[in-house]
Structure formats: structure tokens, C-alpha cells
Amino acid sequence: MIEVLIVLIMTALATATLGVFLLLKKEVMTTDALSHTIILGIVLAFFLTEDTRSPLLILGASLVGVLTVVLIQWLQNIKLIKGDAAIGIVFTALFALAVILISRFLDHIHLDLDIVLVGEVLFAPFNRMELFGYSIPVAVVQLGIMAVINLLFVVVFYQALKITTFDQIFARSIGIFTVLIYYALMVLVSVTAVTAFDAVGAILVISFFVAPAATAYLLADRLSHVIMLSLGVAVLNSIVGFFIGYYSDLTISGTTASVAFVTFTIAFLFNKDGFISKRVRRKEMHSDLLQLMMLKHIESVSDVGKEDVYSHFNQSQRMLDDAFQSLQKRNLITSTADKMRITDDGVRLIQAKQVEFGLTTRGVES
Amino acid sequence: MMDILSSFSFQIVAIGTMILAFACGVIGTINVLRQNSLIGDAIGHAQFPGVVLAFMIVGTLDALSLLIGALIFGAFAFFVIQMINQYSKISLDASLALVLSSFFGFGMTLKSYVQGSSAYGHTGGIDDYIFGQAAYMLRADVNIILIVSAISLLIFIFNYQRIKIFIFDPVYSHMIGNKPTVMNALILVMTIGLIAAGLKAVGVILIVNLLIAPGVIGLMWSKRYLYVTLIAGFSGLVSAFVGTYISTAYVGFATGPTIILCLSAIVLFSILFGTHGAVRNGLMRRRHAA
Amino acid sequence: MEKLITVDGLTVTYNEKPVLWNVSTSIVENSITAIVGPNGAGKSTLIKSIMGMVEPLAGDIKINGQSPKKMFDQVAYVPQKSDVDWDFPTTVLDVVLMGRYVHKGWIKRYTKADVKRAEEALETMRMSDFKHRQISELSGGQRQRVFLSRAIAQDADIYIMDEPLQGIDVVTERLIMQTIHDLQQRGKTFVVVHHNLATVEKYFDHVIILNKEVVAQGTIEEAWTKENVATAYDESSVTL
Incomplete structure (x- = not known):
């Protein structure tokens, strides 16, 4: 049971770190798009490996995630259609392709649609590995690594990220590779979404990315404080969501997303610049x-x-x-x-x- | 081929998806032009808890009560998005994503409760609201699609000039006596209605596609609103027919996703080769890029 | 001269700060009245109030003795260019036809006579050759001409314009002002938000100098003085 909670908290930490920048760069719906299309990547990689546990699945899925971002960016850059429409047509098309590939060629493999959408964090401890002589769930290791990488990314590139997010043109003028920073961020988002996929699925991972960040953004004024607070909120949401879900026999990712909305609502209503005041x-x-x-x-x-x-x-x-x-x-x-x-x-x-x-x-x- | 065209189940599915696709194409174009395309994504997902709650209250998968549940939650989700936008510094895309994932998560929580409880009967079919099961569309589903689409299109036709002025020049629209709140409500009623009506038949992802892709196609071929709307409606309609045909004729092609792929193929072709597309405008050489 | 529009004690707030503060003024019939004032003086708010688009905290506006909301068909509006979606798929003629909207019944179907009226309006603004053009292809000056055509097609008595001369070419500026004077000869009244202090005397016969409240108003001779402008712009010396 404690392992399940750890997986959930690792997911929350890995996603919330990046979530703040997605929120500020207004790329949350792009993230929604790529979290859907990584399913296509998983399917394609499975054709190659025929193994549901191959690490190549993570690679393939991440690649398709990045491809999604590239496609959306290309459509937005040629300026024929508006940004939000670009997101909408790209992700639905790639998602549809994934569903057809599954139903046409992978019919023999049982694919629980619920798990695709909302994951099942309770299953995480079943898939284990040996590390330093201990038996540890693979998910804990993978998500732990992601959390550390994301945190390092934010710490190392903090100033560049901050300036790029605040004023892209200024950032470019002082020699920051804004495109590189953007794609680095989106690659990490892809890989994180893929790693978190088994635990929380394609749709609810969005809640993990955006809800703690949005909550913290309403409560804190400085970027560094927003990031730290969002990590705290993410952990809090996970713990409360976990206990409600676990003891009421409900889907834990679902309860965590619901709790995350409640914390957001509280912040929305009661922050010093909030709805009530x-x-x-x-x-x-x-x-x-x-x-x-x-x-x-x-x-x-x-x-x-x-x-x-x-x-x-x-x-x-x-x-x-x-x-x-x-x-x-x-x-x-x-x-x-x-x-x-x-x-x-x-x-x-x-x-x-x-x-x-x-x-x-x-x-x-x- | 005649076997398929004359089969009753094909006819039901084809008629249902074609009408829905036409109406979504026409109404969706409004949201595409207003740069509010993804509202359908958010509302579609957010309607899910409404569907489950309606099932919990009524106890059966009765199409009409599920529709009402979906409508109520669709409107509620929109209200929440509006409140977040009006009273906080959270941007629109973040509030859409927040409402989308939170409401959907709540819906899945309710569903896991229903499945874990012996008080409720068979729940198979609730999942259809996510991926859709067009192949199992019933006469009752088609009737609902027909009625909601007809109402939406009638609202659209009777308010065509109003809507056109509102999208193009909202200040002028207000000045000549059309309240923005009324105009927004009008557009919202049509959008939420179509999403709720189509949810079970084709699933939320297809609805999102049907609301956006046809409008994009229309804009690649014409610069007149009326033609854009008609091209949108008919490209939806044709894709629905072709998609339904392919999915009936070949094993393993689910109807909803197949329709999306048909539409996506037209979108891709139109963006590249449309009269207002990339090649004609020399955009492939990145002249205006960035 | 007859007062066509009267504004009495108008106070409008935005975010609970007064944008307009106890404004009492009037627009004389058949005048060409400029509304001038610094940024944030409430010029746009004043014209939006006259058009009945803003709910004031206090005060009263009458057009011909009637509430503005009942008079919208008699008021033609030329918006600021930034208020419009220029990517909208529509043609020049289509935009001008929108001016006929107020005269239509519930379903708003345009007739041949409406199209003729719209084409005449385009002719007045010398835009007939452009009538099938898509609006995104037009230059700034051409866009402004289309908007004035739309207002003309509306056959209104009062024209309200928000900075119509902002960012347009000299030819268009001359044409717009010529058209305004022609229409004045035919009894129309103009209320124009104007930003260029140098051309106030040349183009207008009445002026309202605004800075959240009315600093001065009346004919150009009465109200357009250095002192009044300096008060409004909060500067010791202003070159007119």
C-alpha cells in the first residue's frame, strides 16, 4: 500500500515541476494533446518489440509526443489556422489512428480502455525490479528518475526558463535558445506523461500537470515560490486522494484529480486576490x-x-x-x-x- | 457493396453520424473562428460525470436521461470555466485543461463507485461515452441526434446574420442591439447540445474532431462565411458516410476513429492544396513563417 | 441650434474607479463634434454610453428625447480597427451589407434593394472595385473606408466614430473628411473621437475636451483654447 502511495507522489512531483511552466507558457492544452497521442507511440513501439514492458515503448511514445508538438508548432507557424484548432485536429487524428491500429491488429491483446484513460496506480507494485538487492516497483524507479531529472532541469535552466516564459522576444535577443528550451521542456513533458501513463492514464495526467500549478499560481507571487508551493500542493493532493480512493475502493487517480480540483477551488475562492475578497x-x-x-x-x-x-x-x-x-x-x-x-x-x-x-x-x- | 448500403444497421449508423457531422461542422465553425475550438474538448469530457450521475439516479442507460445529465454538466463546466477566467489570472487553456481533467476524474470516480456497488445493474455502455460505439447505434440514439441537430441548425439559420456580425465585429454587434451574453448563450446552447447528443454514438474524441476539422477545411477553400460553413457541413457529412462504410465493410475499423481519419485526410489535403492553403500561399517555403 | 444628444451627470466606473465622472454635455444637431482628451480620458466610454452599450453608475442619456437603447437604428457606428476579427471569411460587400441589418425583420434576409444601397455606399467611398475582395487583403485606409461605407448604408442620422483617422493614408483621410462634410450638408450629425490635436480646428465645428470629466465644450471658437487643452492634458504648454 505504501508503495502505491509512493508511486502516486512521485508522479505528482515529476508532473508538477513542469506544470508551472506549461501553465505560464499557455501550453497546457498542447500537453493534453500529447498525452493522448503517446498512446499511438506505445502502439507503434509495441509492433516493433512485441513486449508490453519494453523500455522502447517509453522511447517510442515520447517520440510521438514530441512529433505531436512539432506538428502543432508547424501548423501554428504557417498561420493558416488558429493555434487551438491546430491542437484539436492533430491530437484527434493521431489518437484515432492509435485506436484503429489497436482494434485492427492488436485485437488479441486485451486493452482495458479505463486504464488507458485513467490508469491504475494499484497495479504499479506488481511490476518489480531488483535494485541494490531490494525489490522495488519499476514505476517507483522510473518516476523517481523523472522527478529528479525534471527538478534538475528546472534548477539548472531556471533563469533561462524564467526569461523565456516571461518575454520570449527579449530572451531571444539576449541569446537564449528559446526554441531549444521549448523543445527540451516538451520532450520532458512527453517522457513524464509516458512514465506516468500506467499509473494515472492519458487524461488524468493533465490534472497532475495543471491543477497543483494553477493552485500555487493563485497563492504565490514569485516564480520560485509558485514552483515550491505547487510541489507541496501536488503531494498533499496525492496523499488525500490516495486515502479516499484506497479506503472507499474508488479509482485513486480519479479521486486525486477530484481532490486537486477541490484544493484549486479553495485557493480560487479564498486567496487574497480571489473570488470572495x-x-x-x-x-x-x-x-x-x-x-x-x-x-x-x-x-x-x-x-x-x-x-x-x-x-x-x-x-x-x-x-x-x-x-x-x-x-x-x-x-x-x-x-x-x-x-x-x-x-x-x-x-x-x-x-x-x-x-x-x-x-x-x-x-x-x- | 449494395449489401452494405441496404443493410438496416448501416443505414441507421450512417444517417446518425452524417446528420451529426453536418450539424457539428456548421456549428463548430463558429468556435473555430472565435478561437475557441477546444471548448468542445473540455465540455465533452466534463459531461462524463453527468452521464454517470444520470445513470445512478435513473438506474438504466436510458438515452434521454443520460442526455439531460450530460447537458447539465456541460453547462456547469462552461460556467466554471467562465468563473475562473473572470475572477483569476489563470489563462483560458489552463482553465479548459483543469476543468476537463478534474470533471473527467470525478466521472471516473463515480463510475468506479457504481461498478463496485451491488446497488446498480449492468454498467456496460457507460464507456461508450468516451470512445463511442457508433456501430451499436440504436434508433433512439439517431432520433436524439436528429432532434438536437435540427434544433441547433434552426437556431443557426434564424440567427445567421446575427452570429456572423457577432463573430466578425462584436462591438458593432452589441451596438446594433445584440447583447453579447445572449449571443454567447446561443452559441453555447448549440455546442453543448450537439456534444451531449453525439457523445454516446461517437465518443468525445470524435465530437472534438467533428467540431474543429470541418471548419478548418472550409477555411482552406473559401473566404466567404456562408461557403465556409457549407463546405464544413458537407465535408463532415461525406466523411461520416465514407467512414461508416469502411467500418462496416472491413473488420477492425471502429466507426468513430475511421470518420476522424477520413476528415483528417481531407484536412491535410486542404491545408496543403486548398485555394487558401499552404502551397498556393507559398507558405511551404516559410516565407511568412515565424 | 437644437441639442440632439444630451448627457446629464454621467458617471461610469470600471473596476470601481471612475472612468467618467459626472459628465454633462450635449451634441448639437447637424454638428461635427470632436471628442478629444488624453489616453484614459474616457472618450471611448463616452461614445459607448451614448450607444447604450455601457451601464452607467449614474446619469442619463437621451437621443432625441429617447433612451439610446431604442435609438440604435438611428446611430451608425464606425469602430476602432482593433475591435474586429480581420481573418473572418467575408467580403467587402458583405461587411457593408451588415449596415442594413438594423432595418431588417426577424430573420434578417437582405434584398436586392439592400445590396443596391450597399453598393452606393461603397461608390461614395470609392471602394466599388474592391467589393468582392476578402477583407484581410485590404490596407488600413481601405478598411476604414469599408467601415464608413457600412455606416452610410445604415442610413442613420447620427454617426459615431472611434478614431477613424488613426493610421490611415492622406488620401483616405481627405476622402473621409470630405464625405463627412457632404453628409453634414444632408443634415447628418457626427461625433468623432479624435487624437490629432493639430487637425481639430480644420475638421470640426464643435469640440468636447474630456479628461474623465468635461474640461471644456462648445464651438471651436469658444472651447478650443490653449488653456483648456493644457488643463486636459495636464501640461503647461501645448502647441495647437
């Missing part, structure tokens, strides 16, 4: 501004009646009442027998605000 802040600012506009209106049309003020604004009765009462409470207006007038405090506030909003200060005249 944005809504609250917007409401506060809206009511501040409404009060100010009311004040301004009362200033320009003195001795105005309440009804006249209200009819000037396209706001709900409640918003207007709140604003009106607040203005009275703050002594910015005086209201006597339905005639309103601005106070000296009110005039000063308007002047201050006009400066704050960068308006010409002709308000001083009044």
Missing part, C-alpha cells in the same frame, strides 16, 4: 463611489429633494438608502425637510477624491 472589495468600493457621486450630485444641485437624487442613479433602492444614511452619519450632508445640502466636510471630501482619481481640480472654485 474580490467580490467583497468590489462591493465596498461600489458603495464608497456611490456615496461620493451622491455627494457630488447634491453639491451641484443644492437644496435638492431625496426623490430627485434617487432618480438620478441607476441603483437599487436599498443601495441608495444605505448610501444616503451613511452620508448623513458621516456629516457630509445636512438634510432638512426633504431638502439636502452638502456640508463643508463634504466639499473637502470631494476635493480630496478628485485629486485621488487624477481629475482636474476645478472643484476648488466652488
